[in-house]
Amino acid sequence: MGILDYTAVELGALLKAKEISCREILDEVYSKISHKDIELNAFITLSRDKAYEQAEKVQKRILSGKDLSPLAGVPIAIKDNICTAGIRTTCASEILGEFTPPYNATAVEKLYKNDLVIVGKTNMDEFAMGSTSETSHFGAVKNPCNLSCVPGGSSGGSAAAVAGGEVVCALGSDTGGSIRQPASYCGVTGFKPTYGSVSRYGLIAYASSLDQIGPIAKDVRDCAAIMDCIVGYDTHDSTSLHQKYPEFLSGLNASVKGLKIGVPHKWYEKGVDFSVKEKTLKVAREFESLGATVVDLDLDFIDYVIPTYYIIATAEASSNLSRFDGVKYGYRSTDFRTVDELISATRSEGFGKEVQKRIMLGTFVLSSGYYDAYYKKALKMKRMIVDGFDRAFKQCDIILCPVAPTTAPKIGCALKDAMKMYLSDIYTVSVNLAGLPGLSVPCGYDTDGMPVGVQFIGKKNGDLTVLNAGYAYQTAFSKGNK
Amino acid sequence: MITLDTVKYVAELSRLKVDAAFAQQMCSELGDILKYMDTINSTVDTDTVDDICKSEKAYLRNDKIMKSLDRDVLLANAPERTDETPIVPKTVE
Numbered sequence: 374m375g376i377l378d379y380t381a382v383e384l385g386a387l388l389k390a391k392e393i394s395c396r397e398i399l400d401e402v403y404s405k406i407s408h409k410d411i412e413l414n415a416f417i418t419l420s421r422d423k424a425y426e427q428a429e430k431v432q433k434r435i436l437s438g439k440d441l442s443p444l445a446g447v448p449i450a451i452k453d454n455i456c457t458a459g460i461r462t463t464c465a466s467e468i469l470g471e472f473t474p475p476y477n478a479t480a481v482e483k484l485y486k487n488d489l490v491i492v493g494k495t496n497m498d499e500f501a502m503g504s505t506s507e508t509s510h511f512g513a514v515k516n517p518c519n520l521s522c523v524p525g526g527s528s529g530g531s532a533a534a535v536a537g538g539e540v541v542c543a544l545g546s547d548t549g550g551s552i553r554q555p556a557s558y559c560g561v562t563g564f565k566p567t568y569g570s571v572s573r574y575g576l577i578a579y580a581s582s583l584d585q586i587g588p589i590a591k592d593v594r595d596c597a598a599i600m601d602c603i604v605g606y607d608t609h610d611s612t613s614l615h616q617k618y619p620e621f622l623s624g625l626n627a628s629v630k631g632l633k634i635g636v637p638h639k640w641y642e643k644g645v646d647f648s649v650k651e652k653t654l655k656v657a658r659e660f661e662s663l664g665a666t667v668v669d670l671d672l673d674f675i676d677y678v679i680p681t682y683y684i685i686a687t688a689e690a691s692s693n694l695s696r697f698d699g700v701k702y703g704y705r706s707t708d709f710r711t712v713d714e715l716i717s718a719t720r721s722e723g724f725g726k727e728v729q730k731r732i733m734l735g736t737f738v739l740s741s742g743y744y745d746a747y748y749k750k751a752l753k754m755k756r757m758i759v760d761g762f763d764r765a766f767k768q769c770d771i772i773l774c775p776v777a778p779t780t781a782p783k784i785g786c787a788l789k790d791a792m793k794m795y796l797s798d799i800y801t802v803s804v805n806l807a808g809l810p811g812l813s814v815p816c817g818y819d820t821d822g823m824p825v826g827v828q829f830i831g832k833k834n835g836d837l838t839v840l841n842a843g844y845a846y847q848t849a850f851s852k853g854n855k
Numbered sequence: 856m857i858t859l860d861t862v863k864y865v866a867e868l869s870r871l872k873v874d875a876a877f878a879q880q881m882c883s884e885l886g887d888i889l890k891y892m893d894t895i896n897s898t899v900d901t902d903t904v905d906d907i908c909k910s911e912k913a914y915l916r917n918d919k920i921m922k923s924l925d926r927d928v929l930l931a932n933a934p935e936r937t938d939e940t941p942i943v944p945k946t947v948e
Contacts, residue, residue: 475928608916615914677899680892691869698870701941702932712946713870721872729871733862734885736869750896752906757899791884792891 376401381447381542381595382622388435388446395428395435395446395490402448402492406539413515415524415534417453419493420460424448431488443622444598445488450534450543453494454501455586456575457481460491464577465509466499468697468723470704478575479610480544480586480603487602492540495530499725500694501548501579503527504794505787506555508727513784516559518823522781525555531589532559542590542599546576548583549682550776550801553813556589557776557826560815562843563589564596567834568808569614571600572607580689581612583682583805593814593843597621600836619837627845630664634842635769637672640800646779648819653775653827656816659850660773660842668769674761674803677754679795682802684738684751691735697723730791755806762807762832771842772830775800776813780823800828810836814843815851857886 376398379387387393403421410416431446451457454464456474458481463469477485484491498508506514506529514529516522517537524533528545532555535543545552547565556563564587571586578584588599600621607613636657641650657667699705699719706718724732738747765772777797787794804811809830816827827846831839862881866873873881926939933941 470934472932475924475931611914611916677895680895683888684892695870699934700943701929703934705934710944712944715944717870717872720870724871726877729869729873729877730881730884732869732871733865733881734888737857737861737865737885737889740865740868746896747892749906750899750901753901753904754896754899756904756906757901792887795888 377405377538377541379541380591381444382598384447384541385443385445385598389441391435395432396425398446398448399424399428399490399492402540406493409537409539412520413517413533413537413539414512415496415514415530415537415539416450416493417463417465417496417511417530418461420457420491423459424490424492427485427490431490434488442487442602444602446490447542448490448492448540449484450492450495450531450540451481452497452528452531452543452545454497454546454577455481455544456577457491457494460494462494462577463510464500465497465511466724466728467510468704468719469702472703474575476575478586479572479607481575483603483605489602495528495534495543497530498527499728500577500690501527501546501551502690502728502731504550504554504797505782506530507784507788508725510725515784516781518560519781519821521783522823523558523784523787525558525781527551528563528589529555532556532561532563535559535561535589535591542588542595544586544599545589546584546586547805548579549686549798549805552587552589553776553801553811553826553828554798556813557815558781558824560824561589562592562596562815563587563813564600564840565804565811566600566604566836567614567810568805569612570604570618570836572605572610572613574607574609578693580686581693582689583686593812593840593847594622594625596812597625597840597844600840616834621837621840624837625841625844627841627848629660629842629845632660632665632771632842633769634660634665634667635670635765635772636667637670637675637772637774639671640675640774644778645775646819648817649775649777649779649825652817652825653773656827656846657773659846663845663849670765670768670772672761672765674758675799678758678803678806679799681751681754681758682798682806683734683795684747685755685806687731687735688739688748689735691732691739694728694732699723758803759807762803762809766832771835771839774828774830776826776828777801780819780821780825804830809833810839812839812843814846857882857889
């Protein structure tokens with residue numbers, strides 16, 4: 374078994390037992406990246422010097438016998454919209470230029486405190502706006518399962534790096550499915566926590582009421598171990614929840630006896646590929662064999678989740694991205710005479726077309742004369758979605774559904790039809806709108822051998838219940854994506 | 856429906872320069888998206904629904920002065936700078 378065939382938790386145990394060193398693992402990671410990343414393009418920046426420096430410090434701590442985190446010494450990749458002090462952070466955009474953050478995101482700080490080693494920054498859709506990781510200024514990411522297919526997005530680089538065996542785990546971010554969908558397309562496990570569980574301080578914002586940082590890894594145990602490192606209240610994030618969290622890794626027990634699983638069968642009536650329908654509904658039957666009960670749910674808000682999401686997300690994005698103006702950091706155009714020209718030239722040259730489109734859409738729905746018809750209406754539809762989930766969770770403990778209507782499409786196809794691309798987010802966006810936890814777990818393959826993912830959605834703060842359901846499934850029926 | 860003039864106005868509000876071709880493309884693409892949204896929005900009755908913001912509780916921190924980052928560190932990323940500030944073209948005549 375190769376070093377990178379282990380899971381993150383397994384590697385942590387080998388390190389603790391001194392059967393392997395941090396340096397050996399890093400050597401293997403960078404060797405793998407040097408061979409594979411020419412094909413995958415999963416990384417934008419590698420932080421070799423910092424990584425080896427960190428590895429040496431952690432190795433000393435391991436050898437000293439200190440009681441360290443289960444993931445001490447484990448290498449991890451970070452999506453490039455998460456600030457890492459001293460390591461260039463680009464959001465896969467030209468407009469950030471050579472921006473090097475002077476501070477760590479809180480989630481990154483917590484990884485350092487738990488002695489993980491950051492190997493580099495992963496590629497993504499520009500400013501997290503996309504579902505395919507094709508809109509990056511640094512070129513498209515490829516799916517390791519089929520290089521002619523997209524890895525999904527926007528955390529496509531993180532998912533591809535794990536699925537391609539370059540790293541054992543990564544951080545991504547999820548605003549409308551950007552962890553869960555690439556995890557599904559690449560055949561790995563991805564988790565979006567309850568909104569407010571993981572600090573957004575240092576996560577370069579797309580839509581502040583929807584964004585969450587979360588893990589992408591080989592299996593649920595690894596996701597749980599990473600969650601233990603990164604959750605918690607943060608004074609820097611006013612949306613961070615004031616509460617204690619369970620221990621996720623030690624809380625996994627693989628028992629789902631008595632668990633009520635809601636399946637919204639109407640969501641399967643149209644638009645879902647046969648393989649996705651077959652494989653995800655099979656998971657429901659498999660849970661019944663483990664002692665869970667399946668109940669049918671009627672979640673009729675599915676019809677309006679997409680306009681609700683795209684109105685709210687783009688409105689927030691138009692505000693969040695107004696800070697990128699060439700004044701204090703990043704790229705600055707040379708084609709200007711006045712400050713106004715500096716700002717508009719910089720933004721027009723620095724942002725890609727999809728980002729500009731979403732900024733304009735967001736500005737439009739907030740503008741005078743349209744605010745009530747679009748933005749205010751969308752806020753009310755968001756309320757209806759929250760209420761719809763509240764009613765559903767009176768009947769069940771978790772909801773099971775597809776992550777996406779299809780498996781990974783071919784590179785170049787999705788961008789030709791923007792509406793079709795947006796509609797592919799139909800099963801993921803409602804989870805962000807309601808601030809709920811969502812897990813994507815591999816559950817099989819289609820007839821072309823492309824991975825299918827099943828999604829588990831939990832009630833607010835039901836993260837451990839969701840993770841445990843995924844763990845139970847992987848323990849009984851698959852081994853994640855080792 | 857979104858017109859070319861509206862696209863140009865929205866672009867100006869967004870501080871984006873759009874050439875004729877991109878403006879036309881946006882007119883078409885944004886038009887499609889808004890048409891879809893209009894269709895869905897018209898079928899959803901929200902008259903008796905509270906919007907989400909009214910239900911959220913805000914936690915405030917104490918009004919305490921805390922150390923921030925050093926000026927030099929913050930200015931290190933500026934495209935053009937003095938010792939104390941970024942440099943931009945004159946804003947006031």
